[in-house]
Amino acid sequence: MSPRTKEQFEAIRSQSIRRILDAAFCLISKNGYESTSISQIAKEAGISKGLVYNYFDSKEDILVSLVESAFSEGEALFEEKFETTEPEEALCLLFDWFFNELRTQAELWKLITEMAFKIEKFPFIGELLQNKLREYFFMISQLLAQVGMPDPENEARMLAAVFDGIGFHYLIAGDEYPLDEMEQFLINKYCKNHKEQGE
Amino acid sequence: MSPRTKEQFEAIRSQSIRRILDAAFCLISKNGYESTSISQIAKEAGISKGLVYNYFDSKEDILVSLVESAFSEGEALFEEKFETTEPEEALCLLFDWFFNELRTQAELWKLITEMAFKIEKFPFIGELLQNKLREYFFMISQLLAQVGMPDPENEARMLAAVFDGIGFHYLIAGDEYPLDEMEQFLINKYCKNHKEQGE
C-alpha cells in the first residue's frame, strides 16, 4: 500500500500536538509545571509517553510551546478589540474584555501568571512577560491619555496593577470574589464621561 | 557529663527548627517548593538530612510551618503599625509600609504570593490566604472609611489589588520597575488632604 500523503501526516501530527498541548495546559495550569509529569500529560492526551517525545524535545519544550501559544492567543484577542474604537468606548471595552477573560479563561491567566515565579528557572519567560507587561502598560496609558486623564503613565501602571491584583485575588478567593461588583465599580470610576453620555 | 536540662534541649530544638525554616525560606522562595529538596535544605541549614525528620514529619510539614511563620511575621508588623495612629496618617503609613516591605522583603512577598498557585495541592494554604486577604481588605476599607472616602469597600478591594499587582509587576520587571515613582503617585492620589493639611 502506498504511504500516507504529506497532508495526512500533517493532520495526524497537528492533532497529536494539539492533544498534548491541551492536556499539558489543563494539567499544568491546575497543578503547576513541576507537579505535572509527562506520564500524566500522555495519559490525559490519550497517547503513549514515547509519542510525546516524537513531538517535543523535552518537558521544557512543551512549556515553551504552551506559554508561547498562550501568549499569542491573548495577543490576538487583545489587539482586535481595541484598535478600531474611540478611546472612551475602548476603555469600557477594556474592562469588559478583562473581566470576561478572567471569568472564562482563568486557567490561562493562572498559567501565564504563575510563570512569573519561574523566571529564574526559565529565563525565556522573563522576556515574554516583560514584553507582555510593556505592551499592556503602553496600551492602557495611551487609552488613558486619549481620554484626557492627567499623569496617564502612572495611572496606567496602577490600572495594570489593579488588573493583575484582581486576577490574583480572584484566584485566591474563587467565586466568593465579587467580580461583577468590581467590574461595575471600575467602569463607574474610569468611564464616567462615557456613561454620562449614555444616560 | 551531666545530662542536659529540659531548657537546653528546648533551646537546641528551637534553634534547629529556626535554621531549617530559614534555610527552607531562602531556598523555596528562590527556587520554588518542588525544586527544593530536603537535602538542599539540610545542607543550607548545616544539619543532617535525618535531623530534619526529627523536627518535621514531611516536606509538606516544613511548608506548613514555613508559610504559617511567614504569615504571622507579616501579621505582627502589620498590626503594630496601624493600630495606634489616626486615619490620615495611617493611610500614609500603609503606603510607606507596603513599599518598604516590597523593597526589603521581596522574597517574603514572593513566597506568600506563589502559594496562591498551590492551593489545589495544599488546601490549607487556601484558608490562610483567604484569611489574610480578608484582614488586609478589612483594614484598608476601615482606613478609607475613616478618611471619608465614598464606597470604601470597593476602593479597598481595588487598593488591595493595586498592592499585589505592583508586587507582581515588580517581580517581573525587577529594578526596572519605578517603585519610588509609584509610591509617590499613590501617596499623592490617596493622601492629598493629609498632605495639604501638612503643608
Add this chain to the structure above:
Amino acid sequence: MSPRTKEQFEAIRSQSIRRILDAAFCLISKNGYESTSISQIAKEAGISKGLVYNYFDSKEDILVSLVESAFSEGEALFEEKFETTEPEEALCLLFDWFFNELRTQAELWKLITEMAFKIEKFPFIGELLQNKLREYFFMISQLLAQVGMPDPENEARMLAAVFDGIGFHYLIAGDEYPLDEMEQFLINKYCKNHKEQGE
C-alpha cells in the same frame, strides 16, 4: 504506469541496502554500535525508519551484514594483492598494503577491531574474527617461510601482532603517531635482502 520489472525492484532493493549499510558503517565506526540508533542510520541513509525494517530484521541484523561486508571487502583487497607475486616483493607489498589501509581506511580497521570487544554479545563475530586472524596469520607465515625466515610461524604471529598493535596505537595517538617512520622501519627490518638486491 507500467509496473516495475523485477530488475528494477532488485536495483532499488540493493541500492537501499547499500545506503543503509554505508550509513551504518559511517555512524557505527565513528560512534559505536550501541550509540548508533536506527533513526540516525535511516536519516543518514536518507530513507525512513520503517524502510530499514523492510531490508533488515533488526539492528543486530544490520550489524551482521555490515561486519560481513566489511570483512569481505578487506578480504578481496587482501587476496588480490599477494597472490601473484614473488615472496620478497610480496612481503614489501604487505607492508605497503597494511600502512595504506591504515591511512585510508582507518574507519574500517576500527570497526572490525572494535568488534572483538563484542564477542560475548554477538558470538557470530568471534567466528569471523578468528577466521580472519587465521588467514591473516597463515598468509604472513607462508610469506616469511618463503623468504627463508627461521621459525616463520611465531614470526608471523608476532608480525600480525605488530600490525594490529600499530593500528591500535594509531587509533589512540592519531596523527601524532609516526606511521611513515614505522613503515620504513619495518620495511628495512623485514625486507633488507630484497632491498639490497634491488640496489
Add this chain to the structure above:
Amino acid sequence: MSPRTKEQFEAIRSQSIRRILDAAFCLISKNGYESTSISQIAKEAGISKGLVYNYFDSKEDILVSLVESAFSEGEALFEEKFETTEPEEALCLLFDWFFNELRTQAELWKLITEMAFKIEKFPFIGELLQNKLREYFFMISQLLAQVGMPDPENEARMLAAVFDGIGFHYLIAGDEYPLDEMEQFLINKYCKNHKEQGE
C-alpha cells in the same frame, strides 16, 4: 543512640564504593560500557540503584573512577617491577610481567583497551591512554637502549605494538592462542644475551 563515628561511616562508604566499582568492572569489562546498566551494576553489587548515586554522580563518573583506578593499578605494578634492576634482566622481567598480566588480568587489559574506542565520547580517556602509551613506550625504549639495541625508539614502538597486538589476538582467540609459546619466542628473540649468560 549516638550516631556512627566518622570512621564507621568511612568504612561503610569505602566498602560500598568498592562493591560498586568491582561490579562495574566485572560487568563493563565483560559486556561493554553501553551494554551495562546501572541496574545491573547495583544488582551485582547487592545494593539499590539509588545508592549508586550516593557515591557517583553519573554512570560516566563510575567509568572515570573505574578507568583511573584501573590505570593506576597497572601503574603501580609497572614501576615497582623495573626500576631497580639491570637492563638485561629488566627486559626479561618485562616480558614476564606482560604475559603474566595478560594471563591473570585479561579483563583489566580488555577494559583499558576498549576505552580507546570511546575516545570521541569520553575525551578524558584519550589523555589517559596517550600518557599511558608514552610512558610505556619511553620505558621500553630506554630498556632497549641500555641493552645496546640500535634504533631503540622504533624498536620500542614496535615492541609496544607487539604487546598490544598479542593482547588483542588473545582476546579474539582465547585459550587457543599460544601465549606460552609467544612468551618464549619473544624472550629468545630479545633477551638472547642475557639468556646466554644464564647458560
Add this chain to the structure above:
DNA sequence: TATGAATGAGAATTCATTCAT
C-alpha cells in the same frame, strides 16, 4: 539529639520495533 547510608517509587528520556496506510 544527630548522622548519613540505604531504599524504592517515580521522573524524564531514548529507542528498537510494529503497523496502518
Add this chain to the structure above:
DNA sequence: GATGAATGAATTCTCATTCAT
C-alpha cells in the same frame, strides 16, 4: 516499496523517607 506515527520497555537519574547506630 515506503512512510513516519505510535508503542512500551528499558535507561539514567532524583528524592522523600526510613533506619541502624
